[in-house]
Amino acid sequence: MAEPLRILSVGAHPADIFDQSGGTMAHHVERGDYVGCVVLTHGARVHDAVVSEEMFHKDEVPTGDAIEKIMEERSDLKAEEVRKACAIIGVDDITFFGADDAVLLVTPEVVKRLAMVFREKRPDLILTHFPREADGITNAHAVAGQIVMHAIRVAANVDPEDSNPPVRVARVFYFGAGAARLRSNLWDADGGYYNDVFIDISDVIKKKLATLDCLVSQGYGGAYARKRLETNDGAFGVSGGVPYAEGFISDGSETFYHLPVSDYTLERSRSSDHEVMNRYSYRLKVD
């Protein structure tokens, strides 16, 4: 590597960056790359123990200032959990973008603001949600991915209100689809995309577990964290021929001088069926 890479992971909700790219971020921090993250919305409406859980079965819920205040408290708590989880993998540059998660839309204002973040952080690589996740219309992850796509384009130009020069992002790796969420509806019939990059995170899987254990407010810690790692990262791992992996959908073609093939791919091709199965059948040993 000639120089360290600059990598930005952009998630719709507080948990997403860890859930989808925690192990990959940990690897790049260890290598000496710059790794930052952007949390687009406060996420207080999603999976929250108070806002979405306790209020679900009530006859009446608070409105106006009362609910606003509760949501603000929950947002602060979630931000604190994110800081704690980031510390575990050595990430200290966190941008809480503060977009409203009630109806997350691609608007010129949000795109412009995110483009300013990109001009400031100057990422070579961006990790973010796949813009066609689920229905690709109302899904907040999909919309977040679309906002990022627009912002990448806008960031490549000057903005009269921004003194930072334009920046061009080299590559985008979209969070992999299909491991935790099997294809199961009309929208899934569309596409033709597939997870084409797997990052072997087996060596940092316990670190990733520790980040999810921080996200208590939305019920990600404890049992769910363990289930999630086995069903999601474990499934990506089986696809990638390793115990645990994070899957990504890369944004396009790349140019090489020699034909590209990874050490993993070569090793796999030189292993028997059972040798490959033994390799990915390792399971995290935790209580």
Ligand SMILES: [Zn+2]
């Ligand atoms: Zn999310």
